[in-house]
Amino acid sequence: MSDGKLVRPPQVTMAAWVTIVGSAFLVLTVFDTVANLRSLDTRTSVEETLGSPPLDGLGLGVERALSLMHVMAVVAAACATAAAILGWQVLRRNTLARVALSVLVVPLFVAGIVTGGFLSSMVAVSVVLLWSRPARDWFNGIAPAAPPSPPPPRDPALGPPPFSGFGTLPPQEGALVAGSVPDHPYAVRPRPVVQACILTWAFSSMVLGTVLVSGLALALDSSVLQEAYASDPVLADAGLSLDDVRLTAAVFAGLFGVWAIVALVLGVLTYRRHEWARITLIVSAAVAGALSLVAAIALPVVLMLTAACALTVVQLVRPASTAWFTDRPVERNP
Template identity: 50%
Template sequence: MTDSKAPARPPQVTMAGWVTVVGSLFMLVNVFGVVSRLRSLDTRENVTDALSRDPLKGTGIDLEQALSLMHGTALVAGATAAAAAILGWFVLQRNHHARVALSVIALPLFFSGLVAGGFVSSMIAVSVVILWGRPARDWFNGVTPPERPQRVAPPEQGDAPWQAPTPPPEQGPRAFEGFGSKPVEQPGPVAQRPTPGAGRPREVVQACAFTWAMCGTAVLGLLMVLVGFALSPELVKEVYESDSRFAESDISLSALRTAAIVVSIVFALWSVAAMVVAWFAFRGAGWARILLIVSAAVAAAFSLATAISSPPMLVVTGVAVFTVVRLTQPPSVAWFAEKDRERREARR
């Protein structure tokens, strides 16, 4: 269902498609984690506590029924997430049926995704809505958007040698100045129109979109951790008592709480800074590209090191490596170099 003569893909579609693919894979990993921990003692205690309080109190649902319901919902979430990842890829290839099918499963994916957190499924639902915006509709229908008029820059010295125009042939004797007909005015030099710069490469759009999606998810998760620490001081105590390694290392409960808060704040600020740097890189700033590559490389190394104890961190590793690769590919390098050259010439 693709067309080689189709217009260029809008950035909105690129961002929505890749957010759908990456978000679905991330959600799939979360669902596997939920299912693996569903019958654990901690989960059973949490579900029992939730059933004993409003609004679930008095509904008549017992522990086994609640666990079975969560298991079924997790299976639906996993199936829809896997389908959304595949459909999101075909949406990027301008497949009309994939867009319709993705819109159909968006609603069950959103509600079933609540069992795995809810934020990722919300991002996917928003991305599906973006796929029905006007730029996306025009692209799927093969409609080329009207081009914006290019601003003509004044000619600069040394750009190209100027050739004087050929004077028109004279039809009779040249009139003396002040007598007879007015002499024919010679046309002035014609300014050459500069070649418009190349558009933003797809590699840059994808790298920035992945950075915004992953960092936004990280910021929201870390804020939820900080709010949980503030509203439920017993949360740190439960984590401390559930892992024997803390007791063996002689780390006090207060030290663990302080370290968790500091680490959460540092990573949240890092994520926000990466999102800001990605915006400058999206605008063509070369320094932002370098900083974003360094940030993604550090994130890839850190997440890979922590993936031994937390396998879902491999998603962060994949996104970080993808960002580094896309920003170091020739189209990205050439585009940033062109942007830097334009800025230097504008300051002259």
């Protein structure tokens, strides 16, 4: 069926408008949050929160907490503005807008906590609806299947319907019989999916190995971290002690290690043809690519990881990959 005859599913319409309206209100909420960020009530609330567990052991001052909240508010406003634009493009059946919105919703959800988290959570839930089966069919140009029509009523005068052995021909040799299933036309795993999984396994293993080796090295010899702390006066000026830096490094190492393990598992599930794993792996690779691109400013070698993440996303969204996961043929231009 042509694209002009496709009817937009209600899930997509609701998700797109919730994203647009929720993002607009989130921007307005950010302006209000930033305007009252330095008020006495906000300072008192932040001070009480920092003095309660589990934040009391971080040693985070009120000024630093307010500065962090300011940055998160700016990030939330920027992400919400982009999300509103992408939500409008989603209504126009823009596939790239749906993928970009799915990636953008991760920092939007995290940064939106500074405004209370309700609006950012609402947008995040609406984006999930864009990956439901009716929404995927609509974005891929597939019209919903028409319900089967009921069989016409049989005239009783014609007698009972024929049965095998009387009034019907015997099944021919080699013909399909009831209950038989033909070979699946997409049983062969596409090459882009294989390449994406190999990239995921290779670079996730590399990241996990780097985290483990670095953690072991710091555990056996802490002089490297001490020298780095002594050579960077910004850390001391910010009020961070050597123990704070060590704890922060351990937390980030743990997060990246767990992330690498999750990516390895997602690669296996994607290889085994789980659609939700493919979508999750696309989002994971996109976020990892963006973070590695920022880290490449200080460490250019990380660009290898950026390129691998970008290639993984490209391979998993190719038409051959999508058709294999969704049991649909690839549309070819004449």
